Amino acid sequence: MNPSPNILIVDDHPLFREAMALVITTELPGAQLGEASTLPMALQRLAEGPVPDLVLLDLNLPGVHGLEGLAEVSAAAPDAPVVIISAEEDKQLILQAINAGAMGFITKSAPRERMRQALRQVLEGNIYLPPDIVRGSSSADSPSRNTPQISEEALNRLTERQLRVLERMAMGESNKQIAWALNITETTVKTHVSAILGKLGVNNRVQAILAAGEWLENRKSRRTD
Numbered sequence: 001m002n003p004s005p006n007i008l009i010v011d012d013h014p015l016f017r018e019a020m021a022l023v024i025t026t027e028l029p030g031a032q033l034g035e036a037s038t039l040p041m042a043l044q045r046l047a048e049g050p051v052p053d054l055v056l057l058d059l060n061l062p063g064v065h066g067l068e069g070l071a072e073v074s075a076a077a078p079d080a081p082v083v084i085i086s087a088e089e090d091k092q093l094i095l096q097a098i099n100a101g102a103m104g105f106i107t108k109s110a111p112r113e114r115m116r117q118a119l120r121q122v123l124e125g126n127i128y129l130p131p132d133i134v135r136g137s138s139s140a141d142s143p144s145r146n147t148p149q150i151s152e153e154a155l156n157r158l159t160e161r162q163l164r165v166l167e168r169m170a171m172g173e174s175n176k177q178i179a180w181a182l183n184i185t186e187t188t189v190k191t192h193v194s195a196i197l198g199k200l201g202v203n204n205r206v207q208a209i210l211a212a213g214e215w216l217e218n219r220k221s222r223r224t225d
Contacts, residue, residue, distance in 0.1 A: 004030035005053035005123055010042040010073075011085065012061055016108065020056060020085070020115075027116045028123075038062060039069050046076040054123060056106075059086035059097075067100050074101050083122055094130065098206055104128030126174045127206050150200050150211040157199050165192040170209045 007024055011017050017035050024031050034052065036042035039061050046052075055077070061069055073082055081103040086093075094105045103122045106115055107130060118128040158166065161182075168178040175193070179186040193205060202208045 004028075004032060006032045006034070006050060007054045007056065008034040008036065008042065008045060008052040008080075009056045010036045010039070010061065010069075011056070011058040012037045013058075016058075016085075023112055023115050024119065027119060039064050039072060043072060043076050046073065046080070051077050052080050054119070055080050055082045056085050057082050059084050059088060059093075067097060070097060070100055070102055081122055083118065083128065095210065098127065098129065105130060121174050124174055124176070127204075129206070129209065150202070150208075150215075152215065154200050155212060155215055158196060162192050162196050162199075165189060166196055166208065166212060169193070169196075169205050170212070 005028060007028075009017050009020050009024075011020070014037075017037075021033055021035075024033060034045055036045055042055070042057070046055075055073055057069055057073055059067075059069070070082055070084065073080075082101070083104040083106060084094075084097045084102045085106045085108060087108045088094075089107050089109070097105050104118050104127060106118050106128070110118075110130070114130075121128045155163075164182060165178055168181060173181065175186050175189045179189045182189075196208060197204070200208050200212070202211065
């Protein structure tokens, strides 16, 4: 992760921009911050460059409907990961944002520690999903056809260690966090993740998490009964 990432905060509320800036500078003292209060201002900053390492984009900017802002920012800076920040906590909306290309979704009610976790996770190249969203998720919850159905037979092909890695993925943990929790190397985690994706027939970890969410919750419930 770049120790001095360039982060653009796009939100029309000055107090929230200030709060996000405080979280970022506390977690990443070397971060270079840019701010924009409207979508046109954000697009202008992106056009002027340099390409930010992360864009924090408010979902409900003035004059912007739904995920239009995400589409325009992604088109203007396709190499910049975008994380949606919003007061909205609707599960369908969050899944729509991820399926539309967002690298994460942070609710404005999230505690500071969760915001810090989300920032680090995305800057390390991982996708961040709120833990409450991935719990109980299934492919039927997603409006996208890109999230495939996963059969219980496919899930049963996973080894116990792979299931533990998948459970940690569903908790929103990065490869580094999973390695620490399971006392294995990060390289081993990457190997397990690749095996999980192959066995489940999905393209990325988000598809695996969303499609297997309900099954994982049932497995957890069986263990605690």
